[in-house]
Amino acid sequence: MFSKKVVVSSVLAALVGVSAVAYAANIKLNKTSDNSEIKFPEKALVGTDAEKEFLATGKNIYVGDAEAIKTGKKRYNLWSCTQCHGPTAKGQVGPGLTGPKYNYAKDATNKGMFETIWGGTNGGMGAKGFGLMAPDDGVTVDELLKIIAFVRSNGKGLTGNE
Ligand code: HEC
Numbered sequence: 460m461f462s463k464k465v466v467v468s469s470v471l472a473a474l475v476g477v478s479a480v481a482y483a484a485n486i487k488l489n490k491t492s493d494n495s496e497i498k499f500p501e502k503a504l505v506g507t508d509a510e511k512e513f514l515a516t517g518k519n520i521y522v523g524d525a526e527a528i529k530t531g532k533k534r535y536n537l538w539s540c541t542q543c544h545g546p547t548a549k550g551q552v553g554p555g556l557t558g559p560k561y562n563y564a565k566d567a568t569n570k571g572m573f574e575t576i577w578g579g580t581n582g583g584m585g586a587k588g589f590g591l592m593a594p595d596d597g598v599t600v601d602e603l604l605k606i607i608a609f610v611r612s613n614g615k616g617l618t619g620n621e
Contacts, residue, residue: 485515486514486515486516486517486570488574489578490586491563491578492580492581493581499600500590502589503588503589503599504601505600505601507601508520509601510601510604513570513604514600517568517569518620519604519607521607522569522608522611522612523612527608528609531609531612532609534598534605535548535610538598538606548613556572556610557615557617558614558617559617562582567619568621569604569618569620572619573607576588576598577603578591607619
């Protein structure tokens with residue numbers, strides 16, 4: 460049922476010819492740190508179906524997708540998440556990320572976890588989003604969705620799309 464929805468939104472996007480940037484307005488994303496609205500620089504958007512679906516509905520279609528999880532694991536290592544959260548996201552210096560309990564309850568959803576990682580927290584977690592980590596560096600929207608898919612793959616059944 461969910462994949463049907465994705466097809467429909469992709470077809471709609473093709474019909475209307477909406478650019479990737481326009482998708483940023485469809486749902487409201489707010490930083491966990493200060494609740495300000497997340498605005499995406501153009502370079503943060505690459506235009507994949509997963510990115511479009513997320514910005515339209517808050518759902519992460521990469522959860523359960525083996526290819527995306529594989530890439531997500533590499534990015535999780537690349538961006539040093541491993542150092543603080545452990546190789547399988549069960550926690551190290553930083554907390555475990557597989558749930559079901561979180562410091563920020565909204566992290567049980569993919570939208571909430573995205574907001575937390577993109578904009579960071581006030582309790583020791585730096586912003587990782589493109590343009591926030593450094594002026595011209597950081598994770599893209601698509602990359603973060605893959606990282607979250609990897610994190611979810613280490614948990615027990617919580618997809619974040621519930
Ligand atoms: C330098 C250490 C460090 C790195 C690197 C780091 N984190 Fe964190 N992270 C933390 C700490 C500490 C917290 C707890 C912050 C808080 O409670 O406010 C945290 C919190 C989080 C949370 C919220 C967990 C909850 O219980 O709500 C998520 C999700 C998260 N990190 C994901 C990531 C991801 C993904 C990466 C890599 C892109 C990453 N972190 C990189 C230290 C780190």
